[in-house]
Amino acid sequence: MIGIVGASLAGLTVARTLRSLGVTEPIILVGAEPWLPYDRPPLSKEVITAGDESIAPDPGWATLLTPGEADEFDWRLGVAATGLAPGPVIHTDHGDIPADTVVLATGARARRLPGDVLAGVHTLRTLDDARRLADDLHDARDLVVIGAGFIGAEIASTAAAMGRRVTIVERAADPGAAALGPRLAAWALDLHRRAGVDVVVDAGVADLEAVDGRVRAVRLADGTTIPADVVVVGVGAVAETDWAANSPIAIDGGFLTDAAGATSMPGVWAAGDCARVTAPDAGHAVPHQHWSAAIESARAVAHAVAGHPRPAPRAPYVWSEQHGHRIQICGTMPRGVDPTVVEGSVDDDAFVAVAGDPDRPDAVVAVDMPRPFTRLRKAMDARVAGAVRI
Ligand SMILES: Cc1cc2nc3c(=O)[nH]c(=O)nc-3n(C[C@H](O)[C@H](O)[C@H](O)COP(=O)(O)OP(=O)(O)OC[C@H]3O[C@@H](n4cnc5c(N)ncnc54)[C@H](O)[C@@H]3O)c2cc1C
Incomplete structure (x- = not known):
């Protein structure tokens, strides 16, 4: 049995990737919130304009589940993990859950x-x-x-x-x-x-x-x-690790993991915002508490748990929506560098800018120019995948 602590983006991605890799073992997802997995990015965007009474109580409108997917897993919602013991065993406020493999995906809380x-x-x-x-x-x-x-x-x-x-x-x-x-x-x-x-x-x-x-x-x-x-x-946000503070697992600004997501505790893995990857070649070695990084680290964990080679890492990516504009960033911006605009214009609030060598940029920033951005992002992903030994 596989126990996943945290029933949100990273936890669900681990579970569904395991299934897609042919793992048929029962999977339990333990989630402190009472909801099936929902997406957080809309919370700072369209959701707060709605007003309290217009936000449906069940966040089905932002569900991360595909139709019928909920039935594939055993959900323990409204249940908080309170610690980990070797075995591994998940302690919760509703009793213990022994598992063959445990994945920690408890995200972060607002500072x-x-x-x-x-x-x-x-x-x-x-x-x-x-x-x-x-x-x-x-x-x-x-x-x-x-x-x-x-x-x-x-x-x-x-x-x-x-x-x-x-x-x-x-x-x-x-x-x-x-x-x-x-x-x-x-x-x-x-x-x-x-x-x-x-x-x-x-x-x-x-x-x-x-x-x-x-x-x-x-x-x-x-x-x-x-x-x-x-x-x-x-x-900012703080990795949600306090619940495991008295457990025999290495924590330093997150559950410390290698590039595949293995923690210091045998049989225990970590993914998403709660994890801090220490391997320098991980592609997400610095803490990237963003949507795509959560997906990527969750896929890496699922592949390792299923005994498959790690999927090719991608360049760090984040997007934001502000004042009707979509800002997209990939790569890592070198300190103090001003990216050069290569398409569009800053004066028009629509542009693509690259930092570093234009043929091999360190970072790309785009505003309302998704197509050229996606092209540059794909090229950067290919380079990151080629540079990292998997
Ligand atoms: C308002 C908002 C807007 C965002 N917008 C963007 C965006 O535009 N672009 C972008 O790239 N990223 C964005 N993000 C970041 C992105 O949503 C997160 O990186 C992503 O949700 C991380 O997924 P996760 O599964 O690791 O953690 P989370 O989504 O935080 O999920 C962790 C889950 O674990 C549960 N949990 C915690 N402790 C326990 C416990 N002890 N026992 C059981 N369950 C527990 C929590 O209740 C939670 O449901 C946004 C985040 C927020 C909050």
Whole structure:
């Protein structure tokens, strides 16, 4: 029997890949949330515009399952794993599950700020988070988003389109520069400002001001006060490993794995946002807590568990949707490098830019130009696959 802890993107991908490789053993998926696997990217995009009452209680609208697929697996939903023992055995709040093989796919949780427990202060990771945020935003006028990362930027964009007054407060002086390069990061900030979003960079949050336990303003370190009916804390995610903290498994910013996803515990593998690959040739050696990386690491684990050679790795890839534009990035942006625009134009908000040698780019950034982007991404994938010994 194969036990998978975490019934979401990575867990489901492991399970369905095992089946596609001919593995017929029973597969149990243990999930802390009460839902069958649903997709998270819509949560920061179209879902929060809907308003609480319009979000169907069962997230079937964002299901990751294909028709009939749910019947192939044994689901233990609303069940939280609480530890691991050699064997391996999964301890849960509903009893122990002994297994021949265990796969950890518990994802990540939103990082919080100390003391951010006031009403009106949100993080966004789950459907329930999205529902609470949608409900609060419905009646709000002023939203402050703390953090200009992808999820914060998407929430700001969605709320601006809903007519809310939105301010992003960001600690870094040059948010986005690591992913996009300095010049395109400046373009992304300008995109916010043109959409009416105020962006305050190089700014620390000193305090959240409240009236009757509900947030009313964000006070910055320089004394500026920004009114806020709702605050979203978007300061990154932390691998969800706490539940296994007392188990005999190596954890350091994630469950540590080799390139195939094997952890330090015999018979236990890890995939997706909860895993941290230490092998430098893994293709996803740095933590990439993104959709495609979760799929890729899950496929690698399934192949290893089924005794198949590892599938060819792909270049890191992430997309984001902001102010009606689709931003796609593949590869790894070299530090401080400004990618060169090779197609389209930044002034038109539609372009493809490459960093490094144009024939062998280190990274490609595209805005609303999916076709040339896909061509360059395929070429980069082929190079990554060719460079990595499988
Ligand atoms: C709002 C939002 C928008 C995003 N948008 C994009 C995007 O546009 N592009 C992109 O590339 N990526 C995006 N991502 C990232 C992408 O969704 C994640 O990388 C992906 O969901 C990771 O999949 P996972 O299965 O590893 O983890 P998760 O999807 O987090 O799933 C982990 C599951 O494990 C469960 N779990 C946790 N602890 C336990 C336990 N102890 N016992 C049992 N179950 C447990 C959790 O409840 C959860 O259901 C977004 C993420 C969010 C939150």
